[in-house]
Amino acid sequence: MPYRKDRLALTDADVADYRGGVSASKIAERHGYSAGTVIHALRRMGVETRGLSESQKTIPGRPPTVLAEKFVTMYRDGMSAAKVAEAAGLHPATVRKALKRQGVKYRKKSEPNTQSGERFGRLTTIEPLGVGPRGGVKEWRCRCDCGTETTVGAATLRHGHTKSCGCSKLTDNPISPGDPFGRWTAVEPAKLGQHGAVKRWLCRCDCGTERSIDATELRRGKVNSCGCLRRGPQYRERKSCRVPIKMVGRAFGRLTVICWSCPKWYGKYGWVCRCECGNVGVYKGHALRSGSIVSCGCRNLDTNVQPGDVYDSLTVLRQNGRTAYGRHAWLCRCECGGTITASSDGLTRGTTKSCGCHKGDGRSLRPDGYIEVWCNGRKWLEHRLMMTWKEGRPLKRHEEVHHIDNNKTNNHPDNLELWDHSQPPGGRVSDLTTWAKQYLARHQPEALVTRCEN
Structure with missing residues (x-):
């Protein structure tokens, strides 16, 4: 039925029909409203409304459940509604409603079988102290075998949760x-x-x-x-704590694991290790297994690197001071002819193998589009390096290399030309003349000589 927002105004005939027995649904069909709207309109007019009829209470197509006489007899003999529902294959609520429709009085929960003088463990019931809403005993005053009297809940006695006054x-x-x-x-x-x-x-x-x-x-x-x-079972007993057998006794570089450490003994958690130099320290297990820690620190002080030793592509020349971390620094020559300063740890661990020329082809692309190459242990711009080779001399700071085809990655010598931006923006004629002579002497000295001869 469509929703009607306006209020329903019933006529006197509608009110008379309702009082005469006509249902609210029939009256609602006349005006196109719902039955609830008609009920509200009648109440606003002061008409006393009636409830649902017996025919309306029954759901069409679903008749009410009727219990057989044997199930009613079972309930009257003392069986609970849950047991009757289980025997009849119904829900307990359905059984209770059917019993009520069939005129069987629903009995209250029976009083527990606990009686005065019964024993529950060391307790003996004396008298009930409280009655619940359904007539059952809530608490019992009990006497323990030790002579103490105490108050115990009836449910805890029946379930066996309380067996004494506490003396047990x-x-x-x-x-x-x-x-x-x-x-x-x-x-x-x-x-x-x-x-x-x-x-x-x-x-x-x-x-x-x-x-x-x-x-x-x-x-x-x-x-x-x-x-x-x-x-886990792989741990065994120790004085400080239970430690894994798989770690105790293992050697990691110059360190040998002794036992597991607790804050009570060494101030922090970790593995207690003894170094070959005699020092004892506590280190994390993952640092030992990954090789990050191989000594107490004495390994950085004495090194076996000597001049003339070869490490991959590097040949040690001489000692060149110390690194920022206090390790020995060595000047080495690479197979490509370049030189590099490497630490003793980098050489012995194999982390430094060349001057950088072994990193792929030694070329990399910068974010600005120019190509860098490794040479003599450092990075150079490839186009400036090619112009240096083409000119046969190092380039000055004020000299630039221009790509003719504007392709920054095409560093062929025929595609490069030298630009100079050292000319002054303005000045005295004598200063500009001096600069011009210096410029010609630097880039085209024969032109300056020819000009002077003429």
């Missing part, structure tokens, strides 16, 4: 100093609870860690170690 902790599974619990060993009581029972014990782990542990967790086996047990 003194006699059931007592803990004594020296008792083992996994890797823990009980040392002494740390905290007392009610009735003098020990609530927490000071325990010592096999790795040496001491901690206060709850007594109940120790008895139930919930705590077995300080955490070292989670590292």
Whole structure:
């Protein structure tokens, strides 16, 4: 039905028909409104509306569930609605509604079978203390075998959660100093609870860690170690901690692993290693395995590099001071004829093998479009290097190399020409004449001589 925004105004005939028994749906069909709109209009007019009829309450095509007589008898004999629903193959809510439609009175939850004088562990019930909303007993006053009277909830008694006033902790599974619990060993009581029972014990782990542990967790086996047990079976016991066997005793360069380090002993976590020089230090495992650390630092002070030694394409010439990190620096000559200063670590570890000429073909493209090449241990612009070879002399700072075809990567000698931008913007005639003579003497001296002869 389309939504109508305007209010419905019913006539006196509509009100009379509704009072006479005509449904709101029939009246709504006359005006093109919904039944709810008609109900609201009637209420605004002060007409008392009626609820749904019995025919309207029944869903068409889905008749209400009717329980067989045997299921009704089972419920009346004391079986719960859930058990009846299970026997009939229905939902408990469906069974309860069917029982209500068939006139069977729904009974309240029966009172628990707990009676005065019953025993639950060490407790004996004396009298009920509270009644719940359905008539059941909420709490019981109980007397323990030790003579103590206490109040216990009825549910905890039935489920077996409470079996004494607390005195059983003194006699059931007592803990004594020296008792083992996994890797823990009980040392002494740390905290007392009610009735003098020990609530927490000071325990010592096999790795040496001491901690206060709850007594109940120790008895139930919930705590077995300080955490070292989670590292796996490949760990063995040490004084400082449990350490992997696969690392102890291994050599990494000049370092030999002794044991695992704890902050309690060495101030930080890591591997305690002894160097060949006798020094002891703590280092990370990944640094040892990757080769980043091979000594305590003494390796940088004494080096076996000597003049004349050959390392790949480099030949050591002489010592050339020290690097910024304090290592020995050596002047070396490459096979290509270039020279380079390399550190002793770079030569011995193989990280420095040439002056740079072995990096591909030695050519690389710069972001500005020019090509760089390696020569004599440093980078040069290829077009300036070609013009130097073409002119037979080093280029001056004020001299530039121009590409004729404007292609910066075409550095053929025929495509390059030398430009000079040293001319002054202006000055005295005598100064300009002197500059012109110097320029001709530098670039075309024969023209200057010929001019003077004429």
